Amino acid sequence: MENIRNIYCVGRNYALHAKELGNDVPKEPMIFAKPTHALQPATGKITVPGTIGSVDYEAELVVRIGAGYKPGMTVSDIVDGITLGLDLTARDVQTGLKERRHPWLLAKGFLGSAVLAPFQPYPGEAALAGLTFNLIKNDTVVQTGSPLDMIFSIQQLIDFIGPRMGLGAGDILFTGTPAGVGQIADGDTLEMKLTVDGREETFGPMYVDMA
Ligand code: ZN
Secondary structure (H helix, E strand, O other): OOOOOOEEEEEOOEHHHHHHOOOOOOOOOEEEEEOHHHEEEOOEEEEOOOOOOOEEEOEEEEEEEOOOOOOOOOHHHHEEEEEEEEEOEEHHHHHHHHHOOOOOHHHHOOOOOEEEOOOEEOOOHHHHHHOEEEEEEOOEEEEEEOHHHEOOOHHHHHHHHHHHHOOOOOOEEEOOOOOOOEEOOOOOEEEEEEEEOOEEEEEEEEEEEOO
């Protein structure tokens, strides 16, 4: 986690999720970033500011960049690891910022807002495309996602971000959340499950502490 450099995120990358928040499906990727101070590991107690209003979970596939971007690179050339993360979002704050047409940073970049599981090696293009992931909240599956349902594929996201903002070793990319986002509350237990090539890995449990 110490070696992570830029944290890129993409908003509204699953059609059903864009719809559930009342947003149009975007015509080009909607990219934002989080400070590295937002990182916290996806295990044990996860701390969320208790004074920030409602906080939503957004479970997402996260890819790690292992090489400097050059035009024409494929996902296999540039991505060297995958994992799951939570893009925690202060939804009340975000709604206020949207109304004032301000940047999202306060709502998306607060301390602890980038919850990250350990990376596993890049599994190859086919396994990446076919993987599925889940978020389990208090023993109920609340989100299910797969790269197959993304509006912009990981390749398209790399082709968009690379030439505009740069991509280099140590950067990570949260690839968007599927439908089913909802609020977390103090005392919730969260787990994330990643299934790649039929192999299942569970991250957590995480215990939400909204002190
Ligand atoms: Zn997100």
